């Protein structure tokens with residue numbers, strides 16, 4: 338792909354695993370996954386629980402080494418460029434992982450320091466982000482006291498603190514009610530409108546359709562197909578992506 342922001346080539350991850358008899362073996366979570374994400378594109382990895390979505394994101398965000406295969410950002414292999422890539426990307430993990438004993442402001446402050454932002458820059462950015470998601474009033478509250486939707490918004494703001502050019506979101510709206518989900522979608526759309534490349538995973542078909550330019554369907558660690566939501570429907574003649582997924586994999590995407 339010309340103008341690719343991210344390129345995965347035959348990415349594979351095997352986890353150590355004990356079989357029924359207690360013998361050491363391995364479990365393949367992702368196998369030979371190759372795909373490219375364009376600059377400014379919103380790309381979705383769609384698949385049911387256990388498909389390998391989190392494993393893929395963890396490898397792409399350098400939280401875990403692949404067993405084999407390669408990852409490139411803007412043409413350069415990640416190996417040897419870890420610091421530059423950590424500056425380039427922001428990561429919203431699947432599970433809320435704040436320090437729950439800190440306040441909203443302290444959590445953002447901590448992250449800004451990890452990115453070596455100066456005091457004045459930190460303060461301005463934290464104010465801007467909290468204002469943006471209407472969390473200024475809870476700045477001094479403990480994170481524990483926030484609602485699920487507020488925690489999710491804060492998690493996204495934390496990932497954005499250092500102005501990343503690529504934003505990863507692992508199942509950004511799981512367990513949120515529809516109104517909160519729409520709010521998170523609007524936030525993601527706003528980031529894309531600012532030119533940020535978005536890579537998200539989801540097992541909600543509507544989410545992939547609403548947010549993504551292209552969708553990769555993942556089943557048991559394998560790439561089943563990759564296309565725009567409109568093309569998927571056109572070529573299979575089916576009305577919804579849910580039907581397309583079922584037809585291609587024989588599985589339901591959401592259980």
Ligand SMILES: Nc1ncnc2c1ncn2[C@@H]1O[C@H](COP(=O)(O)OP(=O)(O)O)[C@@H](O)[C@H]1O
Nearest residue numbers: 352364366384385386387388389390391392393
């Ligand atoms: N740390 C781990 N050790 C062993 N197996 C794992 C580990 N993490 C995930 N797996 C297995 O790898 C497969 C893919 O998991 P995951 O990447 O979390 O999928 P998804 O995010 O799509 O639900 C699953 O079968 C899961 O049980």
Ligand SMILES: [Mg+2]
Nearest residue numbers: 390391392431
């Ligand atoms: Mg997952």
